[in-house]
Amino acid sequence: MATASNRGTVGRDDTYGRSRAQWASLIVGATFLLVGILGFIPGITTNYDNLGFVDQHGAKLIGVFEVNALHNIVHLAFGVLGLALASRHDTARMFLLVGGIVYLVVWIYGAIVDFASSANFIALNTADNWLHFLLGAGMLGLGALLWRDERLAERRLATA
Numbered sequence: 001m002a003t004a005s006n007r008g009t010v011g012r013d014d015t016y017g018r019s020r021a022q023w024a025s026l027i028v029g030a031t032f033l034l035v036g037i038l039g040f041i042p043g044i045t046t047n048y049d050n051l052g053f054v055d056q057h058g059a060k061l062i063g064v065f066e067v068n069a070l071h072n073i074v075h076l077a078f079g080v081l082g083l084a085l086a087s088r089h090d091t092a093r094m095f096l097l098v099g100g101i102v103y104l105v106v107w108i109y110g111a112i113v114d115f116a117s118s119a120n121f122i123a124l125n126t127a128d129n130w131l132h133f134l135l136g137a138g139m140l141g142l143g144a145l146l147w148r149d150e151r152l153a154e155r156r157l158a159t160a
Contacts, residue, residue: 018086021146025092028099028139029082036075039067054121066115066125074122089149100140107132 018026039061042048050058053069061067078099085095106122110129113119124132 019089019092019146019149021089021092021096021143021149022086024142024146025082025086025095028096028142029079029084029086031079032075032082033079035061036072036077036079038062039072039075040069055123057123059123060125064127065131066123066128068123070121071123093143093146096139096143096146100136100138100143103132103136103139105136107136 038044039059040051044062045051045067046060046063047058051067051069052058055068057066059067082095082099085091106124107129110124110132113124115125
C-alpha cells in the first residue's frame with residue numbers, strides 16, 4: 001500500500017517530481033539562456049566591437065555563429081521562456097513543440113535570405129542555419145517523444 005511518504009515516487013529516479021519533458025525544457029531553456037549571455041561577452045564573442053543591435057556583420061559567438069544584440073536577446077528570452085514553462089508537463093511540452101517549429105521556420109528563413117542583405121536582421125550565417133535546423137528538429141522530436149506525463153501512471157500505481 002502506498003503511503004504519503006512514497007506516493008508519486010514509485011519507479012522514479014527524479015526526486016524533484018518533474019516529468020522528462022519538464023527536464024528537457026529546463027535543459028534547453030538553460031542552454032539558450034547561457035548562449036544569450038555568452039553572446040554579450042567579449043572574447044567568447046569575437047569581433048565584439050562590431051556587435052550592433054540589428055547589423056548582420058562582424059560579431060561571432062565562439063568565432064563561428066553570427067550574432068548581434070537582437071539575436072542574443074532572442075536567445076535570452078527563449079531561455080527564460082523555457083525555464084518558466086518547465087514548471088508543468090503540458091507547458092514544457094508546448095515549449096519544445098512550438099519552439100521546435102519556430103527554429104525550423106528560422107532555418108527556412110536563413111536558407112532563403114541573402115546573408116549580405118538588410119533582410120538578414122537577426123544575423124544569420126550557414127553555421128547558424130545548420131544549428132537552427134538541429135535545434136528545431138531536436139526540440140520538435142523531444143516534444144513529440146515526451147508526450148506522456150509518466151508521473152500520472154506512477155501516481156495511479158502508487159494509489160492502487
